[in-house]
Amino acid sequence: MLLHWRCDTQECFAPRVYELTGVKQNVLESELRKLKNQGIISEQDTKLPDFGPLPPPSPAGPQGTPEPEDSAGDDDDDEEEEEDNKRRTRRKRILKREATLDDDDEGGKKETEQRRKRGRPPRVDTPMECRIKNIMKGLRKCKDEDGHLRVNDFEKLPDAKQYPDYYEEIKIPIALDNIRKRIKRREYKSVEQFEADVRLMCENAKKYNDDGSRIFNDAIAILDELGSLAEAEKARNDSEFRGGGGELRSGQGKEKQMKISLKSIQHNGESYATGDWVHIVNANDLSKPTVAQIYRTWEDPEGQKWINVCWYYRPEQTVHAHDRKFYEHEVVKTSQYRDHQIEEVVGKCFVMFFTRYSRGRPKGIGHRQVYVCESRYNVVEKHFNKIKTWKSCIPDEVRGQDYEIDAFEKQETLRKFPSPIAHLLPPNATEDDPLPDAKMGADNAPPIVGAVFKRRKGSNVCSIL
Known part of the structure; x- marks a missing residue:
C-alpha cells in the first residue's frame, strides 16, 4: 500500500x-x-476497461492485504452466525411450518416473533x-x-x-x-x-x-x-451525545428517546457493569430467576437505569429429547438479548464454561450461585450445539479479561443427569411427532416450562431433519 x-x-x-x-x-x-x-x-494497452462506477473505499483496505499479526482471532466471530449458515435449509422449513399457524392466533404470532429475536444488542x-x-x-x-x-x-x-x-x-x-x-x-x-x-x-x-x-x-x-x-x-457538552451518536434524531414530530451509556450502575449496594452475570426476576417463576450476562448499561431521559442482557435458559425451560441428560446447575446460552430495568436485578451469580467448572470456582465469588455452560440453544429451532470457544459467547469489552479460580485438590468428573422434565413426554409419543412448543407466559421472561419429544433412533440432534 x-x-x-x-x-x-x-x-x-x-x-x-x-x-x-x-x-x-x-x-x-x-x-x-x-x-x-x-x-x-x-x-x-492505453484502453481502459469499463468496470462501471467505483465503489466507496472499503474501511478494511484493499483485498488481499494480509492482516497484521496481532489481529488473529480479535473478532472472535460469533458461532451463532456460523450455525445459522449451516442450518439455513432447516430454518426455512421450520419458519414455513410456523407460517401455517392459524391467522387468528395473534397471541401465538406475537410469541413466535418474541422468541425469534436474535443478534447482539445495539451499541450505546x-x-x-x-x-x-x-x-x-x-x-x-x-x-x-x-x-x-x-x-x-x-x-x-x-x-x-x-x-x-x-x-x-x-x-x-x-x-x-x-x-x-x-x-x-x-x-x-x-x-x-x-x-x-x-x-x-x-x-x-x-x-x-x-x-x-x-x-x-x-x-x-x-x-x-x-x-x-x-x-x-x-468543546461539546456531554448532553449532546444522548443516543450514542451526538446527533438529535426525530421522527414524525416526536424526538426519539435518547440513551446515554453508563460504565456501571449502582443497585442495592452492588455495582453492575458489562460482563457481570446476574439473576433477573422471572415473572413466570419467581423461584427460578433468569440467568443472564450484561451487555449494555444505560440511562434514559427520565433517569431510569437499564441493562441489556443475554439470557441463559435452564434445562427445564428448553425443548429437548426426553432422554437428553444435563449437568447439575447447567444453563445454555440463547440468542435472546433483552432490556430490563435495573430494579429487576435480584443479584449477581456466575456462569463458567464446563472445561473450567470441573477444575475449581472463581476467587472471591462468596455464596453466589455458580452455573456450568456447555451448549448454545436455538429457541426457534429447539436445537443444541456445543460451544467451541467460550470467548465468542461473552461481550467484546471483556473478552480480553480473565478471572482466577480457587482450584480443587483434584479435578472433578462432571456427571450428567436425566432431564428434569422427562416425565412430560406423552405416553403415546412417537418419533414422527412434530416438535412440541414450550409453554410461554410473560413476554419478557423465559418459558414457564419447556417440553420433551421422542428422539429418532440414531439421531443426536434436537431438530427436525
Whole structure:
C-alpha cells in the first residue's frame, strides 16, 4: 500500500486498480499516452476497461492485504452466525411450518416473533466514545485538491515479506484498522489516547516516506485535521451525545428517546457493569430467576437505569429429547438479548464454561450461585450445539479479561443427569411427532416450562431433519 511504499517523487501511481481509486481518469489516460509515446506500452494497452462506477473505499483496505499479526482471532466471530449458515435449509422449513399457524392466533404470532429475536444488542456509546467516532468519521472525509481521500493509504500495515525494511525502521507499526479494533473493543479510556495513536500512525508515515511525497503530505494534513476535529469535539457538552451518536434524531414530530451509556450502575449496594452475570426476576417463576450476562448499561431521559442482557435458559425451560441428560446447575446460552430495568436485578451469580467448572470456582465469588455452560440453544429451532470457544459467547469489552479460580485438590468428573422434565413426554409419543412448543407466559421472561419429544433412533440432534 502507498502508506508503506516509499515514494521518491511528487506523484506516485500504484500498480493496482484499487490504489487508483482517487486518481482522476483524465490524469491516468494522460500518463498512459506518455508511456505509449515512449514505446513502453502499445495502443491497445492505453484502453481502459469499463468496470462501471467505483465503489466507496472499503474501511478494511484493499483485498488481499494480509492482516497484521496481532489481529488473529480479535473478532472472535460469533458461532451463532456460523450455525445459522449451516442450518439455513432447516430454518426455512421450520419458519414455513410456523407460517401455517392459524391467522387468528395473534397471541401465538406475537410469541413466535418474541422468541425469534436474535443478534447482539445495539451499541450505546459514552460521550467520550462518541467524540472518538466523530473524529474518525471526520478524518475519513479528509481529501486533497484532487479529491483523493487522504486516509486511503493508511488503512492497513504492509506485508512484512514485501516491505521488511518498514519493520526495521518503524518500531511501533500502527494503521487505521488497528485503531478501529481498539475503538470496537473500547480500549481507549480518553480522547487523548485515541489522538496519540493517530499521531503515531502519521509520524510513522512521515518517517518512512520522503519529504514532499504524497504520503508525507497526507500525513501532515491528517494531523492538522485531527487537531481541528478533536478541539471541536472536546468543546461539546456531554448532553449532546444522548443516543450514542451526538446527533438529535426525530421522527414524525416526536424526538426519539435518547440513551446515554453508563460504565456501571449502582443497585442495592452492588455495582453492575458489562460482563457481570446476574439473576433477573422471572415473572413466570419467581423461584427460578433468569440467568443472564450484561451487555449494555444505560440511562434514559427520565433517569431510569437499564441493562441489556443475554439470557441463559435452564434445562427445564428448553425443548429437548426426553432422554437428553444435563449437568447439575447447567444453563445454555440463547440468542435472546433483552432490556430490563435495573430494579429487576435480584443479584449477581456466575456462569463458567464446563472445561473450567470441573477444575475449581472463581476467587472471591462468596455464596453466589455458580452455573456450568456447555451448549448454545436455538429457541426457534429447539436445537443444541456445543460451544467451541467460550470467548465468542461473552461481550467484546471483556473478552480480553480473565478471572482466577480457587482450584480443587483434584479435578472433578462432571456427571450428567436425566432431564428434569422427562416425565412430560406423552405416553403415546412417537418419533414422527412434530416438535412440541414450550409453554410461554410473560413476554419478557423465559418459558414457564419447556417440553420433551421422542428422539429418532440414531439421531443426536434436537431438530427436525
